[in-house]
Amino acid sequence: MYYQKYRPKKFSEVIGQEIIIKILKNTIKRGEILHGYLFAGERGTGKTTVARIFAKTINCLQPLDGEACDHCVICDLWNKNKFLDMIEIDAASHRKIDDIRNLQEHIGFRPLQGRYKVFIIDEAHMLTDEAFNALLKTLEEPPKHVVFILATTEPSKIPPTILSRLQRLDFKRISYPQIVEKLKLILENEKIPFDESALYLIAEESEGSLRDAETLLEKVVLSLNPHLKLTQDYVANFLGQISTKQLLDFINLILEKKIESALSFLHEIYKNGFELLSFLRGLIKVIKEIIFIKIHPDFSKHLINEKPKEIVDYMIEISKKSDVNSFKKLLRLFFEADSLMRKEPPHPLLPIELAVLEFITLE
DSSP: OHHHHTOOOSGGGOOSOHHHHHHHHHHHHHTOOOSEEEEEESTTSSHHHHHHHHHHHHHOSSOBTTBOOSOSHHHHHHHTTOOOSEEEEETTTSOSHHHHHHHHHHHTSOOSSSSOEEEEEETGGGSOHHHHHHHHHHHHSOOTTEEEEEEESOGGGSOHHHHTTSEEEEEOOOOHHHHHHHHHHHHHHTTOOBOHHHHHHHHHHHTTOHHHHHHHHHHHHHHSOTTOOBOHHHHHHHHTOOOHHHHHHHHHHHHTTOHHHHHHHHHHHHHTTOOHHHHHHHHHHHHHHHHHHHHOTTHHHHHTTTSOHHHHHHHHHHHTTSOHHHHHHHHHHHHHHHHHHTTOOSSTTHHHHHHHHHHHHHO
16 A cells, blocks of 8 residues: 555655654654653644654664664664564554553563653544543653653543643644645656646645545556556546536636537536536635635735646636626625525526526626
8 A cells, every 4th residue: 555655764754744853853862752742633644653753763773863773773673563662552442441451561561672662542532531540640650661652633532631741742734735745756656657736636635634645546546547647637537526627617618708618518527427516616616716816916825835836827817817796706606506506406507507697698
């Protein structure tokens, strides 16, 4: 799997969490290793990966500038998955007090290979109240050779008594350009040709989760015929979506008052089985962004973090074809079409067709 194959093995390979990496590396350089950490953040943002790298680095025999050397005995054992002093626990399936008591039995023993014995508890918020109480006693007076790292997507469910004994680090969502860069690296290594715009669609679908993006990329690649290029239209079809380029083409047809072409576009997407409500939501989002481009010149700089440059340039070009009031009217018509479609009209396309006709004929 791409997610496992291209999983970072050093801090320098982690993307999107620069501040957290800096904190952890400084901690290692100063030799100020705490007994407990809380890694909080959305799924797929690197919490467990960074926890594993931290465990490796604090046990490395010759760390350099807060980074594991990758040459010593400990690093070699870690890279071969033979390092025994890192214990990962999935709290979703080991959430009861007996599971924590089993963990406590291991704590008293000194590390077998490294300097620290590191316990990584994933989905820590799933632990029962009794398990948290048992864990609290351990966190109050842990042996010097033990480090706990609790990872969670729901830090609000961690009891305050536990939180007060941990250093909390909040992982942020990965930006679209950062996800795209990682996906490009994967595809280049796999020797698969691609359009960068296709990777932005995958990044947007993953909603800031690098793991989800890598998993989705693999699914798309597996469905792709050998020697074919990964394009935006292919990914959009795979996801059952209309690409941003196609949405902009449709808006352009409406602005140029090409009724026949605009209606033919609608009939084509209906015939191809695209989800019409999803299509409308995409239209509304794009028109809203075009309006923001018109009223706030610097908004396009923000969009560069979410979309390919050629798409942003196309949006700017379209924004110049009409005034703000016209775009607001088009937005309102599509909002009304969305409302009508949820009331099960006699024909699914009718509300969108009426919106197009009203804008062009009454504009």
